[in-house]
Amino acid sequence: MLAIVKDLIRYNIEFAIGCVLVGVIVVFALASFFSPVDPTLIYVAIPDQPPSGQYWFGTNSRGQDMFWQLSFAFRNTLTFGLMVAVLSRIISISVGLLAGYLGGWVDRVLMFFNDIFVALPIFPILILFYFVMRSDLDMYRLAFVMACFGWPFDARLIRSVALGLRHREFTRHAVFSGMSARRIMFEEHLPYVMPIVFATAIANMIWSIGMEVTLAVLGFTNVNIPTVGTTLYWANNHSAMVVGVWWWILIPVLLIVMLFIGLFLLTVAMNEYIDPRSRLRRMGGA
Amino acid sequence: MAQSNDILTVKGLKAYYQMAYFGIEREVRAVDDVTLSIRKNEVYGIAGESSSGKTSLIKVLAAAIRPPLKVVDGSLTYRFGDIEIDPYKAKKEDVDAIRWKHLSYIMQGSMSVLNPVRRIKRSFEDFAFRPMGVPKKEFWERTEAHLRRLNLSPDILRAYPHELSGGMRQRVTIALATVCQPEFIIADEPTTALDVVVQKDVLAMIRDVQQQMGSSVVFVTHDMSVHANMADRIGIVYAGRLVEEGPTRTLFTAPKHPYTSHLVGSLPRIGDTSPKAALEGRPPNLADPPAGCRFHPRCPLAIDKCKTDVPPLVAVGESHRSACWRSDDVKPLATFGQPAEALS
Amino acid sequence: MTTLLDVRNVSKRFAMGGILSRQYTDAVIDVSFALESEKPEIFTIIGESGSGKTTLARMILGLEEPSDGDITFEGTGAADRKNRKVRLQFMRRVQPVFQNPFEAFNPLKQVDRYLDATARTLLGLKGKAEIEKSMDDALQKVGLSYREIKGRYAHELSGGQLQRVAIARALIPNPALLIADEPVSMVDASLRMSIVNLLKDLRDNFGVSVIYITHDLATAYYISDRLIIMQKGYVVEMGPARTVLDAPQHPYSQLLKASVLSVDDAGQGNLKPADRAMAEAAWAKSGEGKLTPRDDGRMVRVG
Numbered sequence: 001m002l003a004i005v006k007d008l009i010r011y012n013i014e015f016a017i018g019c020v021l022v023g024v025i026v027v028f029a030l031a032s033f034f035s036p037v038d039p040t041l042i043y044v045a046i047p048d049q050p051p052s053g054q055y056w057f058g059t060n061s062r063g064q065d066m067f068w069q070l071s072f073a074f075r076n077t078l079t080f081g082l083m084v085a086v087l088s089r090i091i092s093i094s095v096g097l098l099a100g101y102l103g104g105w106v107d108r109v110l111m112f113f114n115d116i117f118v119a120l121p122i123f124p125i126l127i128l129f130y131f132v133m134r135s136d137l138d139m140y141r142l143a144f145v146m147a148c149f150g151w152p153f154d155a156r157l158i159r160s161v162a163l164g165l166r167h168r169e170f171t172r173h174a175v176f177s178g179m180s181a182r183r184i185m186f187e188e189h190l191p192y193v194m195p196i197v198f199a200t201a202i203a204n205m206i207w208s209i210g211m212e213v214t215l216a217v218l219g220f221t222n223v224n225i226p227t228v229g230t231t232l233y234w235a236n237n238h239s240a241m242v243v244g245v246w247w248w249i250l251i252p253v254l255l256i257v258m259l260f261i262g263l264f265l266l267t268v269a270m271n272e273y274i275d276p277r278s279r280l281r282r283m284g285g286a
Numbered sequence: 287m288a289q290s291n292d293i294l295t296v297k298g299l300k301a302y303y304q305m306a307y308f309g310i311e312r313e314v315r316a317v318d319d320v321t322l323s324i325r326k327n328e329v330y331g332i333a334g335e336s337s338s339g340k341t342s343l344i345k346v347l348a349a350a351i352r353p354p355l356k357v358v359d360g361s362l363t364y365r366f367g368d369i370e371i372d373p374y375k376a377k378k379e380d381v382d383a384i385r386w387k388h389l390s391y392i393m394q395g396s397m398s399v400l401n402p403v404r405r406i407k408r409s410f411e412d413f414a415f416r417p418m419g420v421p422k423k424e425f426w427e428r429t430e431a432h433l434r435r436l437n438l439s440p441d442i443l444r445a446y447p448h449e450l451s452g453g454m455r456q457r458v459t460i461a462l463a464t465v466c467q468p469e470f471i472i473a474d475e476p477t478t479a480l481d482v483v484v485q486k487d488v489l490a491m492i493r494d495v496q497q498q499m500g501s502s503v504v505f506v507t508h509d510m511s512v513h514a515n516m517a518d519r520i521g522i523v524y525a526g527r528l529v530e531e532g533p534t535r536t537l538f539t540a541p542k543h544p545y546t547s548h549l550v551g552s553l554p555r556i557g558d559t560s561p562k563a564a565l566e567g568r569p570p571n572l573a574d575p576p577a578g579c580r581f582h583p584r585c586p587l588a589i590d591k592c593k594t595d596v597p598p599l600v601a602v603g604e605s606h607r608s609a610c611w612r613s614d615d616v617k618p619l620a621t622f623g624q625p626a627e628a629l630s
Numbered sequence: 631m632t633t634l635l636d637v638r639n640v641s642k643r644f645a646m647g648g649i650l651s652r653q654y655t656d657a658v659i660d661v662s663f664a665l666e667s668e669k670p671e672i673f674t675i676i677g678e679s680g681s682g683k684t685t686l687a688r689m690i691l692g693l694e695e696p697s698d699g700d701i702t703f704e705g706t707g708a709a710d711r712k713n714r715k716v717r718l719q720f721m722r723r724v725q726p727v728f729q730n731p732f733e734a735f736n737p738l739k740q741v742d743r744y745l746d747a748t749a750r751t752l753l754g755l756k757g758k759a760e761i762e763k764s765m766d767d768a769l770q771k772v773g774l775s776y777r778e779i780k781g782r783y784a785h786e787l788s789g790g791q792l793q794r795v796a797i798a799r800a801l802i803p804n805p806a807l808l809i810a811d812e813p814v815s816m817v818d819a820s821l822r823m824s825i826v827n828l829l830k831d832l833r834d835n836f837g838v839s840v841i842y843i844t845h846d847l848a849t850a851y852y853i854s855d856r857l858i859i860m861q862k863g864y865v866v867e868m869g870p871a872r873t874v875l876d877a878p879q880h881p882y883s884q885l886l887k888a889s890v891l892s893v894d895d896a897g898q899g900n901l902k903p904a905d906r907a908m909a910e911a912a913w914a915k916s917g918e919g920k921l922t923p924r925d926d927g928r929m930v931r932v933g
Contacts, residue, residue: 169733172693176726177744177799178718178751191738335818336789481678482845483889483904490903508819514896534897545820552823553893554848556875562852564824568788584820622894 008273015269021262025255029075037065039072039226048245058247061238070252072226074259077209080143080227084208085201087147092155093197097185099155100162101171111159117152125149126211130220138222142215146208154200158193165189195271202267206260213256228256292365293470293502294324294347299360301346304353314572316342316355318526321599326469327500329493331517331534333549335508335569339526341474344506348391348472349373349381364389366469386417390463392473392492399459400447406458407443414465432465436495453484457491464495471496471503478507489516510549514538519605522546525570525580528599532606538622542608544585551619558620579611587612633702634667634806634839635690640699641863642685658682658689659863659917660699667704667806670837672829674850674871676886677860683843686860687811690841691726692717703807722752725800727810731792731817735784741792742780745769745799752803768798771836772828790821797828801838808832811843826853847890851875859883864917869928879930885912 008015037044043063051058057066099110129145130137165171165188174184209228215221216229223230231252235241240248301317316339324330334340345351347362363372366388373381393399400409415425430440438461447455456476463471473492477485493516496503505516513520514534521531522545530543541547545565552562567584570576576583582592591611599609610616642658659682665673677683688694689701692708700707703724711717728734735741742765749761766776772794779787779795787795793813800808810829814822830853832838844850850857851871858868859882867880878884885908892900919933 169728169730170736172726173728173734173744173796173799174736174747176721177747178721179747180751183747188736188739335820482847483678483885483909486889486891486901487903489891490901493899493901510819511891511893514893515891515899515901517897518899536897538893538896549819550893550896552820554823554826554852555893556848556851556887556890559852559872562823562827564790564822564827565820566824568791568821569818622896 008269012269012272014265015273018262018265018269021258022266023262025074025259025262026078028071028255029078032068032071032075035068035071037068039064039069040224048243051247051251057251058245060234060248061240061243061245062234066247066251069226070228070231070255073228073231073252074255076139076225077212077228077256078259080139080212081205081209083140083143084146084150085205087144088150088154088204089197089201091147092151092158092200093190093193095151095155096158096193097162097189100159101166101181101185101189103163103166107159111156114152114155117149118156120149122149122211123214126215127220130215135222135224139225139227142212142221143208146211150204150208154196154204157196157200161193161196162189165192198270199267202263205263209256209260228252291326292323293326294365295361295363296320296322296347297361299346299362300358301342301351301355302358303342303355312573315339315526315575316572317346319360320528321360322521322528322531324470324502324504326502327496328518329496329503329505329516331513331520332504332506332523333508333510333513333520334523337569337572338523339572340506340508340523342526343523344472344474344504347504348389350391364470386413386468387419387466388468389470389472390466390468392460392463392471392476394475394478399462400455402447404446405443406445406447410443410462410465413462418466429465433461435498436461436464436491451484453480453488456480456484456488460488460492460495464499464501467499467501469501471501473503473505475507476505477512478509485512492516510553522549525575526572527580527609528607529581529610530608531599532603532608536603536606539618540603541618542602542606542613542616543581543610544587544612544616545581547616547619550622553620563619579609587615632667632704633664634704635665636700636702637661637663637686637690638700638702640686640689640696640701642682642689642694643697656863657685658696661686661858661860661865662699663858663868665807665839665841670833670839671855672833672840672842672853674842674844674854674857675860676844676847676850676857678845678886680862681860682863683860684811687726687809687841687843691724691809692720718752722803723805724807724809725803725805727793727797727800727808727813729812729816731789731796732784734796735792737784739783740781741784741787741795742776742782745795745802748799748802764802765798768801769795771801771832772798773824774798788821789817790824793817793825794828797825797832801832801836805838807839807841809841809843812845813842814849815844815846822849829853847875847886859886861912862916864931865921865929866916866931867928868921869924869926873926874928879924879928880932881908881911882913882916885909 009019045055045059045063045065047059047061047063049055049059055065055067057070059065095110095114099107126145133141171184171188174188212227213229213232216223216227216233217236219233221229223233232249235248299317299320303314303316305312320343332340332343342355345355346357357374361372362374363370366384369384371380371384400406410429418425433440438457442450442458450458476492477488480488489512507513517534519532520534520537522529522543524545530537530541530546537546538550541550548565552564554562565584570580578594579592579597582588585592589612597609597611599607602608602613640658640661641656644655644657646653646655665671675683675686685694689696692711695708703720711720735744745765746761749755749764753764755761755764762776769775769779774791774794784792814825817825826849829840829842833840842854854871856869857871857874858865861882867874867878867883874883875887878887885904888908889904915933919931921929922932923929
C-alpha cells in the first residue's frame, strides 16, 4: 500500500499536487486538537484584527482567533464529508450490486425505491428535518440524513456495471464453482465497481460539504458548531464584507476551494490507478 | 533484391511496444526483424497464433500504428505504379493520399466500418468518394457497377447495416474496400466471426475480386484451412518473427520448420481418425522471449545450438525460406492429396 | 441401463419486444435425446449461430427453463432444484466448460480461487492439505499440477493452459457430465488439439460423458461418438458421428459438410462458393417432416 502511494506520488503529478493540497488542509484540521482556545467561546480576542503575526488569519467580529476557529471548522467539515461519503457508499454498493446481480423482482423493487429517492427534492426535506429537530440536528445526525439521500444516482451507476458483469462468463464460472451470491458480489464484482465508488465518493463529499455550507449559511443547522458553513453564516450575520473584515470570508473560501481541487485531483489519479484495465496492463496482461 | 513486380518490400522491420506505467517499463518486441516482399497479383497469407505479433505486423504494414507501438528500425516501401512511398518516412498528406485508393483494408468486424445509424450509401461516400476523385454522378455509377460485378444488388446502398445478415454485411465491407480498385488490400481475419457456410462464400468472393482486379492481398488468419484455400504464399509468424515462408502447397506438403509442420499436421479432417498430437508448452511472452530460436522450448527437434543462436531466415528451396537450424530434418506429419511435384 | 440425461421433446421459445409488438422466436424445437450412465460418450451438438445449440446447453445446465418438454438428469428435473442444497448437488454431477478461457476467469483474481471454492463448497472439504490434494488430483488429470498454477493470474497462462485449468476445476467434484460449449474456438491452433485430446481422455480413462457443442465438423468427427445436427432449432440429423459425417443425408448436413474448407488440395485455388442448388435445398424445407430412423442407426428429418 505504501509502495503504491510512493509510486503514485513519483509518477503522477496530479496525485502529488492533490496530496499536497488535501494534506495541507488535513494537517490544518488536525491542528485543532492542539488548540489553546475553545472554539465555542466568543470575545476571547480583540475583534476585527486583520491577519498579523499574532493572529495569522486575523480575528472576527465575535472576538475569535480565525486560525483556530477555521481549524475546528475544517475538522468538522471533513469529518462530516467523510461520514456522508462512507455511509452513502455502503448503501449504494449494496443496492447497486444486489440489484445488478440478482436481477428479477429484487432489481425491480430496489430500483423503484432508488427512483423515488432520485426524484425527492432534498433541500426542502433537509429544512424540514431542521425544523423538526432544531438543535438536535448536530453534525452526525445531519451526516446520517444526508447519507440517506446521497446514494441513488451512484447505486444506479453501480447497478449498470454489475448488470454487465452478471453476464460475463467468469460470473457463471463462479456460480458453478459453488460460490455464494454474496461472495460473487463482494469478491468478484466489487473490484470492478471500485473506480466508480472512489470517483463518486469524492464527488459525493464535494456535494455534501457544499450542501452543508448552503444550509449553514441560511442558518438551517446548529450554528454553534464551527464548520465552514457556520463560519460563513456568522460572517454574513456580521456583514463582514460591508464592515471590511474581508479575511473572515476570503480565507475560508480559499481553503475550501483548495480542498475541493485537491480532492478532485486525487480522484483523477486514483481512477487511473484503480481502473481494472490499467491495473491489468501494469500486471503485464492484456 | 527488390524485383520490379514487388508491390511491397519490407526490410529488417522492427516495431516495438514501448510502455511505462508507474515506473514499470516494458518493451514488447511485437515485430522483430521481418524481411519480406509481396508481389503484384498474389494473395499472401500471414498465419500465427494470438500474441504472435501478426496483428502488430499488419498494423505496421497498413501504416496504422499508434503509440505505444513504434517502428524502431527497418524500411517499408510500397510501389504503386510510379509512386514509391515509405509511410514512415513520407509526409502525412502523401500517406493519406494513398489510403483507400491504393491501399485499403477489410476488417474483422463489419460494424467497425459501417456506421450503424447511417445508410450504407453514406459509408461508401465517407470512405471512397474523396479517394476516387471523380464527380458525384460518376462515383455512384462506378459504385453500382462494382456492386453488380460482385453479385450484390445496388439496392443494398439504401439499407441500414442492421437490416443485413452478418455475411451480407461482410460482403458489403469487401465491396467498400475494393470500390476504388486498390492495388493492395489488407484483410484482417475477415471471416472469423462468420458461420462455415457463409465463410466459404465470402472467401470465394474475396478470391474472385482479387483475381478480377489483379490486386495483392495480405490475408491474416490463424486458421490454416482458410490459408490452404486462399493464399498463394504463406508467411508463418511465431513470437514476432517470420519463421517460414513459401508457396502454400509447399508449406503443406514439405514444411521446413517444425512449427509449420505441426500447424498443418495437426489439422483434424473429416475422414481422418488418426490421433493428432498437440504441441506442448505455450507461445512465449513477447516481453521476455527465450534466447536463440524462440520456438526451441516447444520444439521436438531442438538441439543445444537452438538455445543460444538465432536461426536466420534462409532459402531452403525455390521461393521457400525457413528459419531453423535443422530444416533438413523436418518431416511432414500428414499428407495432403498428391505431392506438389505430381500436380505441377 | 440407467439414464444419465434424458432430454424429451424439449422446446424453448423466447419472447422479444415490448407489450405491443410481442414476437416469439423458437430457439429450440422438439429436441429429444438421452445419454446412458454406464456408457460414457462424447455427444456432439453441431450447429451454426442461431441453431439453438447454446440454448439447448443452457437448458441442460438449468440456466434456462424449457418452454415445453422435460430435461431430467439422474431422475431429477429443473423444477426439483429450487433450493441451494439441491442445486449444489446437481453441480457436483454436471459441470460446464466455457467457450473463452480468458473470460471464464476473473482477470483480477488468481485462477486457483475457483478450484479452491469448488473443492470447499462442492466437495465440502475443510483442511488446507485436503483441498490442495483434490485440486492437484484434478489438475494432474489434465496434465498440469497445482504447483504450476498456484497464485497465477489468467493473463500469465496461455489459452490452452487456462482452458485445461477450467476443465480441471470442473472435474474436482467428479462429475458424470461435462457440457463444453465451443471449448476450443478461442484456443490457439497449436494448443487446440491438446484440449480436444483431453476431452477424449476424460471419456476413455475417467468415465466422464461430454456434451460437445461446436460448429466445427472436423473436430466433431475426430472425437465424438454420436452427434446431432441442428438447424434453426430443429434436429435435422442425428446418429453415430462417423456414419453421419462420412455420408450426410439431410440437405443441410450435406451443405455443412460441403462448406468445410478442405486442406487436401491446399494451394490449388480450388475454392468455389457453395453450390446454389444444394444451399437452396438445405434451407427450403428447414423444419419440415419428421425424424425417421435409417438402417445404419441414424435419424434423418424427411418430409
